[in-house]
Amino acid sequence: MKKALSYLQKIQIAVGGIFLCIFLGIVVIQMACRYVGIAAIWTEDVSMYAFIWAAFMGAAAMVYEKQHFAFTSVSDKLTNEKLKKILGIVIALIMLAVSILMFYYGFRVTIQFWNYRWVSIPDFKRGPTWLCIPVCGATSALYLIGQIVEDVKALLNKQGGK
Template identity: 30%
Template sequence: MKSLLNGIEYVFMRAAALFFVVFVVCIFLQLLSRYVPTISLLWPAEIATYAFIWTVFLGASVMVYHQEHFKIDYVFEKFKGQALLYVKLFSHLIIGLFGLLMIIYGFSLVQLFWEWTVNTLPQLQQGYLWLALPISGLGMVLFSIGNALEDVKDFKEKGEQVG
């Protein structure tokens, strides 16, 4: 499971980096089209928006894998042993359920907007934008399961060492 999750994390990070580069290039092109009279481009703003959204959602999924997502450390610091394990498992459950909702409602949005196109770039369907939701949601679900299994494994190993 760990190697599968490492592979998904690798792909997500590389894709997020690629989308970030596309975002920066499009912002640069947009600036050129505003300040250089001979350059007139309308599409960089749309592509930059798509690339930024993909970067954020893929990055959020990877942060779940590294457990660097939004969490309240105060709660984790107050518990030890089995109680801490339960708090961590509850946290993974909530994040996994959030990812599941992203998958379910994300696919609904993909289907709803698949045929819609962007005004400045009619070849680009809006469904590609919304596809970021179910894909990052799937990553969050898988990463939450992997983190929960890892926490249980760590707890069992520590419990055997103490006993």
Template identity: 30%
Template sequence: MNLLFRIKRVLDRGLEALLVLLFFILSGCVIIQVFTRYVMGDPAIFTEEVSRYAMIWLSLLGAAYAAGKIEHMAYTMLPDSLSGARLRWHVRSVALIVLAFAASVMCYGGGLLVLRALEFEQLTATLEWPMGYIYLCIPISGALIVYYQILILLAPEHLQPQNADAAATAAHLAD
């Protein structure tokens, strides 16, 4: 079990670094676009496409990161009213639903999408990058979410949420 959580820490650190890099790429592209459009009078063509794909990767990998930090749940009324075994059952039920979605839609369906895009040699409009590489963030994010949900199913009380509401839920899990 400790090995699984050590792997999680490594994945978390890698995702944090990648998300920061993607955010800087996105910010840089927007700044370049504004500068070339309004100062130079001739907008850079590549920045719109790069920023769009950086935003897609940032969103999906950010969702996976949030799932790993147990920050993806926005409702608190039901979990706040539960504790102990009932809360563990609820957390595991939600984790199972999220796992089923990520495995079937994101991993399987996203994997098929990547394969088809590469098979038909779909390219992006401006940069002519293979679209399969753009779509690759879907199954990667799905696989990360599946891994994080498996950890929740195995030991929800060992995960440490970052915000106060999620931390209160974790404290109730230990009851």
């Protein structure tokens, strides 16, 4: 399972990196167009949606690495490794609940807005733009389930070894 999750995370980082490159490229095009006085209204939407995809893919990938935003003031003060592990599991369970909600409501939003059209590029639908939310929620949930399983196994092994 860990190998599959690691592979999924690498794909997610690659997708996020591609969208970040698209974002940066479009920003350069936007600046060049403004400099020469050409109106390229499509660049605002494309850069914004590329950035959103990059951010959501990066956020989920960091959940795998346990590098997500966290308050560590309580866990830093704990000296007992077992308590740290238990606290980590509790935090992962809370994050799992949020990830599941993100998947569920992100999926509903994606369906709701699937046929809406971009203002600047009417041939493009907005649905794929919103798809990053349920993808982030689903992959974050998978990563968290993997972490919880590993942490529970580690706790059980420590208890069984004593």
